[in-house]
Amino acid sequence: MLTPIEKILFILLALVSAGFTFHGFKTIIDTVRKGRPAPELKNIPASLLKAGVTVLFQRTIFKARKALSAVHLGLFFGLITYAFVNLFDVLEGLIPNFDLTYSGKHLAPPAWTIPLINIYSLVSDVMSMFLLIAITIFLVRRFIVKDKALTYRENVLLNPKVKAGGQAKDSLIVGVFVIMHVTAHVLSQAYRLTEGADPFMPFASFLNSIFGASETGMHVAWWVSIGWVMFIIPYLSRSKHTHFFMAPINLGLAKQNPRGQLDPAIPLKVIDGRKYDPGAKVITDLAWKRILDAYACVQCNRCQDVCPANFYQRPLSPSALEVNKRYLLKEATFGSHPDLLLAPLTETVISPEAVWSCTTCYACVRVCPVGNEPMADIVDIRRRMLIDGFEIDSGVQTALQSLATNGNWMGKGKRLRGRWAKELEFPVKNATEEPVEVLWFVGDTASFDERVIPNTKMVARIFHQAGLDFGILYQNESNAGNDVRRVGEEGLFEQLVEQNMAAFGKAQFQRIVTTDPHSFNTLKNEYPQFGGKFEVKHYTVTLLKLFEEGKLTVKNKLSHYKVTFHDPCYLGRYNGGFTAPRKLLELLGVEFHEMPRNCENSFCCGAGGGQIWMGKVAPGERPAENRIKEALSTFEKHPSDKKQLFIVTCPKDMVMYSDAVKTTGNEGKIEVRDIIQLVAEAVGVEEVSPIVG
Amino acid sequence: MNIVVAIKHIPSIADDVPVKGNNVDFDSVDFVLNEWDEHSIEQAVLIKEAVGGTVTVIGVDLIGELDNALHLALAKGADKVVKITADDPAADSHMQAKWLSEAIKGMGANMVFAGVQASNDLDGQIGPMIAAYLDMPYIGGVSSVEANSDSATVNKEFAGGAGAKYSVSMPFVAGVQAAPKPPRYAPVSKVRQMAQSATVEKVAPSGDASSGLTFKKMAPPVVTGHAEMIEGSSKEVAAKIVELLKSKGLA
Ligand code: SF4
Ligand code: SF4
Numbered sequence: 036m037l038t039p040i041e042k043i044l045f046i047l048l049a050l051v052s053a054g055f056t057f058h059g060f061k062t063i064i065d066t067v068r069k070g071r072p073a074p075e076l077k078n079i080p081a082s083l084l085k086a087g088v089t090v091l092f093q094r095t096i097f098k099a100r101k102a103l104s105a106v107h108l109g110l111f112f113g114l115i116t117y118a119f120v121n122l123f124d125v126l127e128g129l130i131p132n133f134d135l136t137y138s139g140k141h142l143a144p145p146a147w148t149i150p151l152i153n154i155y156s157l158v159s160d161v162m163s164m165f166l167l168i169a170i171t172i173f174l175v176r177r178f179i180v181k182d183k184a185l186t187y188r189e190n191v192l193l194n195p196k197v198k199a200g201g202q203a204k205d206s207l208i209v210g211v212f213v214i215m216h217v218t219a220h221v222l223s224q225a226y227r228l229t230e231g232a233d234p235f236m237p238f239a240s241f242l243n244s245i246f247g248a249s250e251t252g253m254h255v256a257w258w259v260s261i262g263w264v265m266f267i268i269p270y271l272s273r274s275k276h277t278h279f280f281m282a283p284i285n286l287g288l289a290k291q292n293p294r295g296q297l298d299p300a301i302p303l304k305v306i307d308g309r310k311y312d313p314g315a316k317v318i319t320d321l322a323w324k325r326i327l328d329a330y331a332c333v334q335c336n337r338c339q340d341v342c343p344a345n346f347y348q349r350p351l352s353p354s355a356l357e358v359n360k361r362y363l364l365k366e367a368t369f370g371s372h373p374d375l376l377l378a379p380l381t382e383t384v385i386s387p388e389a390v391w392s393c394t395t396c397y398a399c400v401r402v403c404p405v406g407n408e409p410m411a412d413i414v415d416i417r418r419r420m421l422i423d424g425f426e427i428d429s430g431v432q433t434a435l436q437s438l439a440t441n442g443n444w445m446g447k448g449k450r451l452r453g454r455w456a457k458e459l460e461f462p463v464k465n466a467t468e469e470p471v472e473v474l475w476f477v478g479d480t481a482s483f484d485e486r487v488i489p490n491t492k493m494v495a496r497i498f499h500q501a502g503l504d505f506g507i508l509y510q511n512e513s514n515a516g517n518d519v520r521r522v523g524e525e526g527l528f529e530q531l532v533e534q535n536m537a538a539f540g541k542a543q544f545q546r547i548v549t550t551d552p553h554s555f556n557t558l559k560n561e562y563p564q565f566g567g568k569f570e571v572k573h574y575t576v577t578l579l580k581l582f583e584e585g586k587l588t589v590k591n592k593l594s595h596y597k598v599t600f601h602d603p604c605y606l607g608r609y610n611g612g613f614t615a616p617r618k619l620l621e622l623l624g625v626e627f628h629e630m631p632r633n634c635e636n637s638f639c640c641g642a643g644g645g646q647i648w649m650g651k652v653a654p655g656e657r658p659a660e661n662r663i664k665e666a667l668s669t670f671e672k673h674p675s676d677k678k679q680l681f682i683v684t685c686p687k688d689m690v691m692y693s694d695a696v697k698t699t700g701n702e703g704k705i706e707v708r709d710i711i712q713l714v715a716e717a718v719g720v721e722e723v724s725p726i727v728g
Numbered sequence: 729m730n731i732v733v734a735i736k737h738i739p740s741i742a743d744d745v746p747v748k749g750n751n752v753d754f755d756s757v758d759f760v761l762n763e764w765d766e767h768s769i770e771q772a773v774l775i776k777e778a779v780g781g782t783v784t785v786i787g788v789d790l791i792g793e794l795d796n797a798l799h800l801a802l803a804k805g806a807d808k809v810v811k812i813t814a815d816d817p818a819a820d821s822h823m824q825a826k827w828l829s830e831a832i833k834g835m836g837a838n839m840v841f842a843g844v845q846a847s848n849d850l851d852g853q854i855g856p857m858i859a860a861y862l863d864m865p866y867i868g869g870v871s872s873v874e875a876n877s878d879s880a881t882v883n884k885e886f887a888g889g890a891g892a893k894y895s896v897s898m899p900f901v902a903g904v905q906a907a908p909k910p911p912r913y914a915p916v917s918k919v920r921q922m923a924q925s926a927t928v929e930k931v932a933p934s935g936d937a938s939s940g941l942t943f944k945k946m947a948p949p950v951v952t953g954h955a956e957m958i959e960g961s962s963k964e965v966a967a968k969i970v971e972l973l974k975s976k977g978l979a
Contacts, residue, residue, distance in 0.1 A: 313917065421913070421915050422915055422917070422918070424912055424913075426909075426910075426912070427913055429910055432910070432913045435913060436913070437742075439916055439919075440740075440742075440758070440760060441742050446742055447742055447743075448740060448742040448743025448744070448758065449743070449758075450743050450744075451742075451743060451744070524915060524916065525917065526915050526916030526917025526918070526919075526920060527915070527916040529916075529917075530916050530920070702961075703961070
């Protein structure tokens with residue numbers, strides 16, 4: 036179809052475009068390689084393949100925003116189709132007589148290909164129409180409806196270019212490209228239809244009925260369509276839409292170790308004898324995977340939607356973090372600011388206040404469709420801030436100092452840890468002195484907080500009644516270090532691990548049971564890296580087993596309660612402990628209602644990652660308060676006179692939510708209870724007044 | 729600028745403090761750095777950061793565990809640490825002040841800081857006594873120190889929130905009430921690094937002094953009664969309070 040001069044022009048253009056594209060992607064790869072080593076990935080080809088399948092069905096984006104995700108799925112298939120469309124358009128241009136209209140009759144193809152040609156014609160024609168509609172929806176959403184989900188809070192640190200609407204410009208360019216490109220392609224087909232309508236090309240035939248066939252029109256439309264492609268491919272490597280290429284790769288290289296295992300502060304693998312300080316100050320201090328995250332980010336803000344800190348009007352947005360990284364990298368590599376690679380992250384991508392607002396709830400990582408881990412960056416930044424002597428919140432500092440000297444964050448002496456057990460009406464074994472079957476790792480809140488100790492005693496009584504052979508470590512137990520590590524105090528975390536490992540070494544036990552999901556998480560997922568290989572269970576699992584084995588029996592069914600259940604982040608989202616608490620509630624015979632945000636989607640209480648230690652309380656509705664309201668509105672859908680309970684399985688939750696019930700003025704309407712209180716009522720264990728006291 | 733910080737290791741009150749005979753049962757308590765000393769270390773390091781110099785931290789090692797506190801001081805920015813090996817947990821502040829001043833004498837200090845008091849005896853004597861032994865002026869209740877070439881501008885706090893600014897010529901001893909900034913956090917990895925690499929200079933205690941006081945009797949506080957928590961809604965609580973007041977003949 037093309038004239039010889041046009042062909043030469045096309046080849047020149049294609050070479051220039053390929054050159055720019057190559058340069059674009061090479062720059063990205065070189066930049067990603069500037070990052071630190073990341074934990075080894077196993078079986079990369081298989082996980083890339085799996086990621087490919089995931090992307091093909093766009094599985095991960097459906098975790099949130101179902102309707103829009105469906106449109107995106109269509110868009111995605113449209114673009115895949117268009118990869119073929121462009122290929123055939125180029126062939127049409129270069130090979131004389133290559134023409135697929137009218138079942139390819141000008142080409143005189145072998146008979147078996149005719150149905151394929153028809154399918155291709157129909158699919159590409161229909162897809163073209165669909166693409167125009169879908170892109171219009173997305174553009175309308177961004178520019179006319181101005182969907183709030185695509186904006187950031189005023190107090191969030193933003194790259195100046197983002198603030199000036201850089202993302203919108205990107206979207207507009209790509210949106211306009213798709214519209215022009217698709218329209219031009221369909222027109223080029225319409226101008227081709229010299230013999231009237233082609234039944235397999237309804238859309239092109241319709242345009243043909245208006246504009247007729249035209250040789251010149253065909254050339255012009257072809258050049259517009261393909262010319263755009265030659266421009267847009269190198270442009271993509273420099274725009275937000277790099278995610279077309281980087282998202283599947285990133286997904287294929289996503290975290291393989293357990294969710295509850297943080298990457299180390301200093302890479303385990305050292306390349307070229309490079310020396311590393313713990314954590315991250317500048318962008319190249321991050322692992323290469325975290326740099327790749329920025330290129331893979333589709334800037335959809337799904338992570339921001341689920342972030343409890345963002346909800347609490349803190350200046351934290353996990354998506355802004357990724358977007359800022361992306362713009363910083365762009366200016367440093369494609370722009371004229373290479374020095375930005377050495378700019379402190381706390382000045383360019385996330386404010387210090389935002390860094391310290393994260394509850395490490397993992398919601399952002401869980402929801403991200405492309406496998407990004409904004410939370411990992413935040414922990415790494417905290418790690419370096421601590422080493423560099425950045426002034427930290429006074430409450431956090433007091434907690435850390437107490438942890439370093441006393442092994443707990445509550446400023447209590449080590450010897451006081453087991454005091455609650457001395458107040459029971461039966462002795463609790465010291466696991467460092469005699470062998471036990473179950474080593475109960477109690478945790479700080481359950482050991483020291485007067486508000487929680489009655490529940491701790493209740494757990495002991497139930498274990499005792501069920502004949503469980505259990506013991507505790509008394510003063511040999513130290514805080515497990517889960518939140519210490521997430522606050523960024525890696526050295527203190529290691530110290531606590533050593534202390535606990537020494538205590539475990541002195542004890543004889545078959546398995547560990549914890550009442551605290553935070554301790555559970557680190558004991559289960561992180562202690563193995565320090566040689567601590569043991570079976571760890573949450574007490575909900577242990578209780579369920581005791582019922583199943585008949586060691587506990589329900590004497591009183593609790594049908595007079597209407598309850599809902601809060602999944603603690605470190606039990607649920609991190610470790611998949613969704614079923615045991617629900618099964619327990621079912622056994623106890625309560626009327627159970629699920630809150631809208633449950634299981635994987637559970638909403639953090641706001642205490643994790645060291646937030647519970649913070650001296651300052653920010654104004655605004657706290658996540659825990661919002662959660663209590665969510666529970667109440669769930670109950671409203673099932674009105675009755677039954678007593679309404681908010682069930683928790685984490686000592687910190689007991690504290691957080693009891694407060695939230697008070698501060699929202701809902702005392703009397705809803706009561707917070709640990710699941711152990713229900714178990715005690717059902718099996719008939721009464722609270723006994725302390726013997727000593 | 730040559731700054732010496734005299735610190736004190738004291739029994740921790742995070743635990744119950746058990747009594748044995750006429751004194752604390754030193755075998756069953758942990759020892760920690762006096763809280764006010766954390767402020768004098770911070771003040772010293774802040775001056776060093778502002779005008780340069782060296783910070784030496786010195787303390788009496790009562791139970792052989794002072795190293796932890798000294799490593800912490802190094803991690804916070806001290807340059808040199810010294811311990812006076814006494815091994816006598818009952819050494820009182822008069823005794824300690826004597827030993828400290830003997831050791832500080834030859835150090836050529838421009839400024840000596842001590843916490844204004846310590847929470848074990850609350851007598852605030854160490855600073856003034858060091859000043860007396862070293863024949864230097866003493867200023868207590870200090871909330872900030874700025875070093876000039878041979879004098880310092882010192883802010884001192886008085887009861888009721890009043891403050892005064894002094895110009896004190898060097899050398900002098902200051903009893904630090906609070907540093908201008910909260911004492912910094914020393915990450916454990918740094919403290920551990922110091923524990924591995926730093927040397928703690930050892931000095932034998934020299935001299936003798938006594939407060940002239942002896943313990944007659946020491947006893948844990950006697951619990952006389954518990955507060956009663958009144959449970960219930962605000963109305964119920966109010967009703968119970970009225971009832972209680974009535975029963976005591978107060979309403
Ligand atoms: S881990 Fe939770 S709090 Fe932290 S950024 Fe992600 S969603 Fe927000
Ligand atoms: S990090 Fe993930 S969830 Fe967040 S904006 Fe980027 S792609 Fe979306």
